[in-house]
Amino acid sequence: MLRVIGKRIALLIPTLFGLSVLLFLWVRSLPGGPATALLGEKATPEAVARVNELYGFDRPLIVQYFTYIGKLLQGDFGVSISTGRPVLEEFATRFPATLELTIVALIFAIGVGIPLGYLAARHYGRLVDHGSVVLSLIGITVPVFFLAFILKYLFAIQWSLLPPDGRQNPRINATHYTDFYVLDGLLTGEYDAAWDAFLHLILPGLALGTIPLAIIVRITRASVLEVQNADFVRTARAKGLMERTIRGSFILRNAMLPVITTIGLQLGLLISGAVLTETVFAFNGIGRFLRDAIFGLDYPVLQGFIIFIAILYALINLIVDLSYSVIDPRVRVQ
Amino acid sequence: MSTILPPAAAGSDAPNDPAIDTGRGAGLWRSAFIRLRRNPQAITGAVIIGVFLLVALFAPLLAPYGGNDLPGRTEITPTSIPGPGDIDGFPLGLDRFGGDVLSKLIWGAQASLLIGVVSTALGLAGGMLLGVLAGGFGGWVDSLIMRFVDILLSIPNLLLAVSIAAVLGQSSYAIMIAIGVSQIPIFARLLRSTMLSQRGADYILAAQTLGLSRRTITMSHLLPNSMGPVIVQATLTLATAVIDAAALSFLGLGGGLPQTAEWGRMLTYAQAELGVAPQLAFLPGACIAITALGFTLLGESLREALDPKTRTK
Numbered sequence: 157m158l159r160v161i162g163k164r165i166a167l168l169i170p171t172l173f174g175l176s177v178l179l180f181l182w183v184r185s186l187p188g189g190p191a192t193a194l195l196g197e198k199a200t201p202e203a204v205a206r207v208n209e210l211y212g213f214d215r216p217l218i219v220q221y222f223t224y225i226g227k228l229l230q231g232d233f234g235v236s237i238s239t240g241r242p243v244l245e246e247f248a249t250r251f252p253a254t255l256e257l258t259i260v261a262l263i264f265a266i267g268v269g270i271p272l273g274y275l276a277a278r279h280y281g282r283l284v285d286h287g288s289v290v291l292s293l294i295g296i297t298v299p300v301f302f303l304a305f306i307l308k309y310l311f312a313i314q315w316s317l318l319p320p321d322g323r324q325n326p327r328i329n330a331t332h333y334t335d336f337y338v339l340d341g342l343l344t345g346e347y348d349a350a351w352d353a354f355l356h357l358i359l360p361g362l363a364l365g366t367i368p369l370a371i372i373v374r375i376t377r378a379s380v381l382e383v384q385n386a387d388f389v390r391t392a393r394a395k396g397l398m399e400r401t402i403r404g405s406f407i408l409r410n411a412m413l414p415v416i417t418t419i420g421l422q423l424g425l426l427i428s429g430a431v432l433t434e435t436v437f438a439f440n441g442i443g444r445f446l447r448d449a450i451f452g453l454d455y456p457v458l459q460g461f462i463i464f465i466a467i468l469y470a471l472i473n474l475i476v477d478l479s480y481s482v483i484d485p486r487v488r489v490q
Numbered sequence: 491m492s493t494i495l496p497p498a499a500a501g502s503d504a505p506n507d508p509a510i511d512t513g514r515g516a517g518l519w520r521s522a523f524i525r526l527r528r529n530p531q532a533i534t535g536a537v538i539i540g541v542f543l544l545v546a547l548f549a550p551l552l553a554p555y556g557g558n559d560l561p562g563r564t565e566i567t568p569t570s571i572p573g574p575g576d577i578d579g580f581p582l583g584l585d586r587f588g589g590d591v592l593s594k595l596i597w598g599a600q601a602s603l604l605i606g607v608v609s610t611a612l613g614l615a616g617g618m619l620l621g622v623l624a625g626g627f628g629g630w631v632d633s634l635i636m637r638f639v640d641i642l643l644s645i646p647n648l649l650l651a652v653s654i655a656a657v658l659g660q661s662s663y664a665i666m667i668a669i670g671v672s673q674i675p676i677f678a679r680l681l682r683s684t685m686l687s688q689r690g691a692d693y694i695l696a697a698q699t700l701g702l703s704r705r706t707i708t709m710s711h712l713l714p715n716s717m718g719p720v721i722v723q724a725t726l727t728l729a730t731a732v733i734d735a736a737a738l739s740f741l742g743l744g745g746g747l748p749q750t751a752e753w754g755r756m757l758t759y760a761q762a763e764l765g766v767a768p769q770l771a772f773l774p775g776a777c778i779a780i781t782a783l784g785f786t787l788l789g790e791s792l793r794e795a796l797d798p799k800t801r802t803k
Contacts, residue, residue, distance in 0.1 A: 171644060174638065182653060182657065185657050186656065187657070293786065294783075297729065297733075297782040297783040297786050299733045299737060299779065301736075301740055302757065302771070302775035305761075308764065309765075309771070309772075313764060423646075424646035424647060427648075432740070435741070447741060450652050450741065450743070458652075462645050465645065465646060470644065
């Protein structure tokens with residue numbers, strides 16, 4: 157097992173190396189070059205020259221690349237242009253918000269998606285099935301930001317059931333240790349603060365979770381449909397096993413492999429979705445920070461974030477692959 | 491040989507008969523087309539796309555005003571925006587700039603479909619080039635191209651598009667190129683894997699035995715026989731391209747005047763007025779969703795129609 161993990165991480169190195177070269181070249185191809193990106197378009201030529209000298213942008217590209225990669229390897233992702241603080245620090249303060257949001261979205265997507273997909277397959281061709289197919293089609297075709305608008309309009313503006321934006325009511329004077337607002341509230345015993353933070357998560361969580369939900373419903377449905385007619389299920393029925401055992405331990409368990417792969421692959425969607433969702437709900441997480449970075453051409457932030465996501469993506473896929481052997485003992489990790 | 495069949499016979503199950511299937515490529519596509527015509531899902535998709543396509547093509551004739559015109563500039567005040575039916579001449583009301591919402595939706599159809607089609611064509615062309623090189627040559631060319639594709643795939647699609655758009659500056663051309671390039675990896679991968687799976691097929695072996703050059707085999711035999719999944723993917727990608735284009739212009743990467751008629755942009759400016767004028771968000775949002783639905787329905791029916799598992803039915 158350890159050898160497998162080591163091998164997979166070793167395989168990641170060439171990809172990350174290639175990515176760092178691409179990102180390096182990307183920054184150099186920004187309009188006006190990195191110095192103009194730093195100083196703004198109205199910078200005087202003297203100022204540009206000074207910045208070029210200060211940051212070494214005037215040195216040969218290959219020298220610049222090695223300086224850049226050297227810093228990266230030491231965990232130095234540079235300083236954000238807009239806030240002047242280290243990129244890593246900026247991420248650390250905002251990541252908990254996005255993680256909290258993503259967890260709510262995933263709980264919604266998995267918690268509703270798997271049962272719905274399973275029900276649709278069990279009642280193939282019936283109303284539940286047609287309903288779930290239509291629902292998942294809508295989930296795939298409605299843009300995240302439009303769905304966010306609909307939810308915000310109905311639940312926050314029209315019916316005033318849930319807060320329209322932000323992470324927590326600013327009037328609540330909550331103590332924060334971890335930047336996970338719900339967790340903070342629970343730890344400090346400020347349950348009203350935790351509840352309020354949770355209410356703020358519902359609408360963005362629903363908006364963000366809908367596309368993964370639609371995809372999970374489809375994959376679960378297709379997978380259960382395939383497994384429930386397998387020979388081993390027929391054998392189990394013939395043996396006279398309880399229907400509950402057949403469904404739980406035979407059908408559902410065997411149908412889960414493709415579903416879990418799909419869940420692992422949703423990360424990219426969730427990140428892109430978070431940028432849009434957090435923008436609509438004024439939710440102060442990484443997504444909204446990225447949006448501002450796109451506008452301010454805050455390239456150290458974008459650069460750092462893309463590397464961070466690539467590593468995260470690879471790690472999640474590794475965990476997904478390793479989880480196969482737990483769910484299905486027939487799969488041996490090689 | 492299938493051309494000898496009278497058109498009436500084409501409607502029967504005859505083209506599915508392996509004895510009649512000439513293997514010249516026409517049989518597969520023709521029988522797929524026949525199955526598509528019988529599928530209500532495909533018809534719905536095609537009708538949706540057809541309507542939007544017509545609206546986009548005849549936008550200059552259909553739209554009462556130009557896309558960037560502000561005919562109702564005098565009608566709006568800071569506190570009120572006339573909604574649908576409030577003023578004569580503006581059936582869907584005005585937006586905050588004084589633009590006619592109906593006209594902007596019509597011009598927006600043109601902008602969205604243009605971006606969607608051009609960017610998908612770009613992604614398809616780039617992906618096919620890489621896919622053919624990788625799948626046709628194999629060996630180190632294959633490894634090199636696929637590692638490059640892996641790197642691009644490790645960046646979420648929207649972020650990749652945003653990064654490219656940042657280099658190109660804010661304009662609708664930048665959005666087209668950005669979305670197109672971000673689609674290249676998917677097409678490249680798909681084409682390569684289909685080509686690899688075809689490589690061991692008997693007809694390729696036959697072509698090799700005949701002494702055909704690698705180029706002829708790749709271009710005239712492997713490629714045409716591997717195009718099915720790629721075309722399905724392209725149809726489905728049109729849906730995501732329309733959504734992504736709207737997302738990028740929603741984020742403000744479209745450039746040009748703020749009142750430019752683009753569905754994504756209309757949503758950006760609808761944000762502030764969501765409480766008083768929700769139709770400004772719902773109308774363009776629904777247009778994006780319906781267009782995407784049309785392409786998805788058609789793409790999925792096409793996938794079903796071309797799937798060998800369902801073909802025999």
